[in-house]
Amino acid sequence: MDHFLSPKNMGVIEDADGVGEVGNPKCGDLMTIYIKIEDGKISDMKFKTLGCAAAIATSDMICEVAKGKSIDDALKITFQDIVDGLGSLPQVKVHCAGLAQEGLKAAVEDYRREN
Amino acid sequence: MSKKIYLDNAATTPVAREVLEEMLPYFADMYGNSSSIHSFGLEAREVIELSRERVASFLSSKSEEIIFTGSATEANNIFILGALKGDEKAHVITSAVEHDAVLETVKNSGADFTVLPVDREGRVSLEDLKNEIKVETALVSVMYANNEVGTVQLIKEIGEYLKKENKKRTRKILFHTDAVQAVGYLPANVEDLGVDGLTMSGHKIYGPKGVGLLYKRKDLKLAPILFGGGQEGGLRPGTYNTPLIVGMGKAVELLESETRKEKTEKLRDHLIEEVLKIKGASLNGPRTERLSNNANFSFSGVEGESLVMLLDRKGIATSTGSACSSKSLEPSHVLRAMGLPDLEAHSSLRVSLGRSTTEDDLEYFLVNLKEAIERLREISGR
Numbered sequence: 001m002d003h004f005l006s007p008k009n010m011g012v013i014e015d016a017d018g019v020g021e022v023g024n025p026k027c028g029d030l031m032t033i034y035i036k037i038e039d040g041k042i043s044d045m046k047f048k049t050l051g052c053a054a055a056i057a058t059s060d061m062i063c064e065v066a067k068g069k070s071i072d073d074a075l076k077i078t079f080q081d082i083v084d085g086l087g088s089l090p091q092v093k094v095h096c097a098g099l100a101q102e103g104l105k106a107a108v109e110d111y112r113r114e115n
Numbered sequence: 116m117s118k119k120i121y122l123d124n125a126a127t128t129p130v131a132r133e134v135l136e137e138m139l140p141y142f143a144d145m146y147g148n149s150s151s152i153h154s155f156g157l158e159a160r161e162v163i164e165l166s167r168e169r170v171a172s173f174l175s176s177k178s179e180e181i182i183f184t185g186s187a188t189e190a191n192n193i194f195i196l197g198a199l200k201g202d203e204k205a206h207v208i209t210s211a212v213e214h215d216a217v218l219e220t221v222k223n224s225g226a227d228f229t230v231l232p233v234d235r236e237g238r239v240s241l242e243d244l245k246n247e248i249k250v251e252t253a254l255v256s257v258m259y260a261n262n263e264v265g266t267v268q269l270i271k272e273i274g275e276y277l278k279k280e281n282k283k284r285t286r287k288i289l290f291h292t293d294a295v296q297a298v299g300y301l302p303a304n305v306e307d308l309g310v311d312g313l314t315m316s317g318h319k320i321y322g323p324k325g326v327g328l329l330y331k332r333k334d335l336k337l338a339p340i341l342f343g344g345g346q347e348g349g350l351r352p353g354t355y356n357t358p359l360i361v362g363m364g365k366a367v368e369l370l371e372s373e374t375r376k377e378k379t380e381k382l383r384d385h386l387i388e389e390v391l392k393i394k395g396a397s398l399n400g401p402r403t404e405r406l407s408n409n410a411n412f413s414f415s416g417v418e419g420e421s422l423v424m425l426l427d428r429k430g431i432a433t434s435t436g437s438a439c440s441s442k443s444l445e446p447s448h449v450l451r452a453m454g455l456p457d458l459e460a461h462s463s464l465r466v467s468l469g470r471s472t473t474e475d476d477l478e479y480f481l482v483n484l485k486e487a488i489e490r491l492r493e494i495s496g497r
Contacts (some may be wrong), residue, residue, distance in 0.1 A: 011493050028461030048496030052420040
């Protein structure tokens with residue numbers, strides 16, 4: 001709930017190294033993930049999400065979990081890692097965690113394309 | 116969070132005190148089975164018949180045309196499936212904005228069916244209906260007023276047209292309307308409406324949950340879909356639920372003396388006016404031809420469920436679409452049928468006023484709505 005009410009990582013990184021935009025208008029969620037890379041590690045990560053409470057909370061959580069990790073390790077973050085971080089996630093909202101994973105992946109792909 | 120404001124009266128309403136009081140004796144004191152011949156049974160039978168008369172008076176129908184059911188969903192099923200049963204060639208016409216209790220019943224009836232589109236305001240056109248009528252058409256079921264956007268359908272016009280059409284036909288077309296949201300706000304004379312069947316619910320009109328009713332024209336024979344002890348003319352077998360039926364009757368009686376419609380309409384108009392001042396806000400459904408207690412908005416850059424949750428934190432109860440749709444991820448089928456893009460449909464907020472809603476409630480709501488929208492736009496960046 002806190003990750004919905006007061007997400008710590010909500011925002012934009014102006015000089016991001018990678019930006020990933022994912023979403024599915026059908027389920028109503030649009031997510032933008034910004035990553036900053038230093039020495040192969042994710043040094044900063046922020047998000048902007050239009051979506052339900054779960055989509056906002058999972059966006060915030062993946063930032064929490066991924067920050068400080070190497071790119072490869074960050075890509076290995078599982079849906080379970082996000083759920084564990086949040087405590088719980090209702091069954092119908094499981095896809096939100098999937099969207100967060102996709103967002104990170106898209107940001108990394110964007111970074112790799114440019115570097 | 117001490118303040119609590121309920122703006123979700125289309126989902127359900129509280130049981131009115133007068134209704135509750137009238138129901139209470141029938142749980143533990145006057146508990147007879149109305150089918151019994153002793154005095155206990157007679158006592159129950161009498162109040163059930165009194166409830167039936169109250170409803171009949173409200174609908175300008177005959178008492179024997181009222182069938183008490185366990186819910187409005189059940190009433191819809193009894194009418195629709197009962198009208199189609201055994202008729203293998205039957206064709207049904209319904210609308211894209213019906214409640215699932217009608218839409219799913221029609222889809223699962225085994226009959227051939229046509230779902231009428233609606234315009235941007237959620238209204239069915241009589242022309243479309245005329246064009247879809249076939250030789251096989253046996254039933255038309257169109258709701259009186261929509262549960263999400265409050266759009267009022269032209270029931271009387273449809274009724275008049277079908278009556279004329281039926282004079283020329285060998286296979287008559289039955290006309291049913293789900294009036295769950297409409298009763299209490301719109302005229303409910305079944306003769307004027309020209310319907311053969313009409314569905315009502317208890318808990319939307321300050322009566323109890325677990326009771327609904329079906330008006331069924333007297334000379335119309337429906338095939339039973341439930342079997343048992345033959346209660347309610349064999350159409351709704353099962354022991355009479357005396358307290359709930361009493362509650363339903365009292366709730367309907369209170370509707371007759373309702374004088375708050377204008378007050379609700381004034382409040383709603385004020386609400387719509389104020390909300391539309393918010394940047395990126397739009398009204399879903401018609402401006403005037405809608406239920407006087409309903410408003411439904413979309414806000415750009417805001418997702419509806421998040422908005423409902425933020426408002427809930429402030430003690431304000433609203434809804435995204437219908438209460439039952441909140442479990443599915445699909446945007447409201449009503450808003451989509453009206454042509455709203457998925458994102459806009461996902462950003463909808465339904466505000467439904469009730470008897471106890473005050474101007475102060477709406478002021479508090481407006482302040483918190485603006486705050487919540489600002490916050491969510493900050494998060495969404497849109």
